[in-house]
Amino acid sequence: MEARPLDALNNARGKNVLVELKNGRQFVGALKAFDIHINVVLDNTEERENGQTKRKIGTVFLRGDTIILISPSA
Amino acid sequence: MEARPLDALNNARGKNVLVELKNGRQFVGALKAFDIHINVVLDNTEERENGQTKRKIGTVFLRGDTIILISPSA
Amino acid sequence: MEARPLDALNNARGKNVLVELKNGRQFVGALKAFDIHINVVLDNTEERENGQTKRKIGTVFLRGDTIILISPSA
Amino acid sequence: MEARPLDALNNARGKNVLVELKNGRQFVGALKAFDIHINVVLDNTEERENGQTKRKIGTVFLRGDTIILISPSA
Amino acid sequence: MEARPLDALNNARGKNVLVELKNGRQFVGALKAFDIHINVVLDNTEERENGQTKRKIGTVFLRGDTIILISPSA
Amino acid sequence: MEARPLDALNNARGKNVLVELKNGRQFVGALKAFDIHINVVLDNTEERENGQTKRKIGTVFLRGDTIILISPSA
Amino acid sequence: MEARPLDALNNARGKNVLVELKNGRQFVGALKAFDIHINVVLDNTEERENGQTKRKIGTVFLRGDTIILISPSA
Structure with missing residues (x-):
């Protein structure tokens, strides 16, 4: 059982995730x-x-304080 | 008796909750x-x-600083 | 005599309070x-x-950084 | 002589102050x-x-990060 | 020689300074x-x-996170 | 294998990166x-x-809390 | 070689720099x-x-959290 939010992210390592930012991206x-x-x-990364796919940008670093949600079921 | 706010969240573990974000979602x-x-x-998660249900997104990680309220009585 | 702001909140435990958020709610x-x-x-909670009462939501957790004021004399 | 900003607030304890918030209130x-x-x-508190006085709300807790200024000479 | 920003403020103690806030005031x-x-x-304080002078408010406490700049040469 | 986000930035040292700010720049x-x-x-830096290139500004320091993303594949 | 961002600022001590704020100034x-x-x-400071030069303000203290970029090549 997962007790901490970061465990959910840990389980998603290597898998596709959807990341939504505060500005809607x-x-x-x-x-x-x-x-x-x-x-x-x-x-x-797309x-x-x-x-729809807007652009492909390979590897990307996203700063945490701009993130609203991360969905491992993307 | 609950003395700390996180106790209320702890009591809601495994139960349905409503989470509202700063951007209204x-x-x-x-x-x-x-x-x-x-x-x-x-x-x-919906x-x-x-x-009304807009979309179903399974598991989702929501970053704390975007959250306004969590209601365990959803 | 109360020297610290949290003392005022402590005195309001169990009593009705008005909480106003940054977004006006x-x-x-x-x-x-x-x-x-x-x-x-x-x-x-209402x-x-x-x-006027907009909705009743029972128990609610409100994240501190969204709060403007808490009035124990609600 | 006062060397620290909080000394000015300490001197204002028990006296009337004007508090202005980021949203103009x-x-x-x-x-x-x-x-x-x-x-x-x-x-x-008014x-x-x-x-002009808009409403009287007795005791009120104001969260620090919403405050722009405090004027002890209100 | 001044190596730290607060030294500049220290040199301005007791002198007139201009303080500009994030909201333009x-x-x-x-x-x-x-x-x-x-x-x-x-x-x-004015x-x-x-x-032009809008109002005189005597002593005022200004919260740091609302400040953009302080100019000792006001 | 990279376990931490800063490792990705470390690998990009000396290489061209795209940095996008919260204000869209x-x-x-x-x-x-x-x-x-x-x-x-x-x-x-451009x-x-x-x-399209708007201006060339040589060396530039960008404050972290204004950054949304850094893409080493620029 | 410079490994840390503050080294770049240290190298710019005493030299002219351009500072841009979040509000565009x-x-x-x-x-x-x-x-x-x-x-x-x-x-x-200008x-x-x-x-174009809008005004000359001599010495100025700029609070860090309002700054987007500092360019030593101004």
Whole structure:
């Protein structure tokens, strides 16, 4: 059983996740790394808009304080 | 008797809660995990809009600093 | 005599308080718990709008950094 | 001589102060308590708008991070 | 030689300074006290608008996180 | 394997990165330095707008809390 | 070689730098002092607007959390 939120992120390592930012932007990529600030690194990342791929940006570092949600079931 | 706010969240573990974000978005799901930053993980999550299900997103990690309220009586 | 702000909240435990958020929303409920971040749990909570009950939401956890004021004389 | 800002607040204890918030709201009341976060408790508080009393709210706890200024010469 | 920003404020103690806030408001007064959060207390303070005195408010405590700049050469 | 987000930045040292700020501005330059706050220094920096060079600003220090993302694959 | 962002600021001590704030304002002056919060003191400061001098304000203390970028190549 998972008792801490970061356990859920740990279980999602290497899997595709959806990351939504405070400004509404959405990124989908493989969760490569995260830390306690919820800074996140994604691989093979696509930025999405209205459910469609807007651009492919490979590896991306997303600063934690801009993140609203991370969904491992992307 | 509960003396600390996090006790109320602890009592809600495994139960359905409503989470409202600063940008007005609403999520309902089973409270799986939380921490002192009020980072929250929900299971079987639905995003709601005007009282209706907008989309189902399974497991979701919500960053604490975007959260306004959590209501265990959802 | 009360020297610290949290003493005022402590005196209001179990009593009805008005909580106003940064986005203008208002909640009235019995103050069940609070902590140094001013995270607050209310019981028998009503959300109010223009002085009238908008909805009843039972127990609610309000994240401290969204709170502007708490008035024990609600 | 006062070397620290909180000394000025300490000198104002029990006296009427004007507190202005980031959203423009103004409160005048007797300064009952404050802490290092500038959380403040006022007694016999009046909310003011355009220099006039808008409502009387007795005791009020104001969260420090919403406060712009406190003027002991209210 | 000054190596730290607070040294500049220390040199301005007792002198008139201009303080500009994030919301555009401007205050000019004698710098009485400050701390590491840049909380500031001014004496004989005037609020200015478009270069003109808007109101005189005597002593005022300004919370540091609302401040953009402090100019000792006011 | 990289376990921490800052490892991804470390691997990008000396290489061109794209940095996007909360206000939408974009900078491309060689990543010279970063710290745990994600303060960043770029060399040979260009500010970009709509995919085109807006101005060249040589070395630039970008404060971490204004940064949304850093993409080493710029 | 510089490994930390503050090294870049240290190298710019006494030289003219451009400082841009979150609200779009721009200041150019000699970098006199800075600290880990990126609080900055400039000497012989000019505020600029659209590339032109708007006003001269001598010495100015700029609070770090309002700063977006500092460019030593101003």
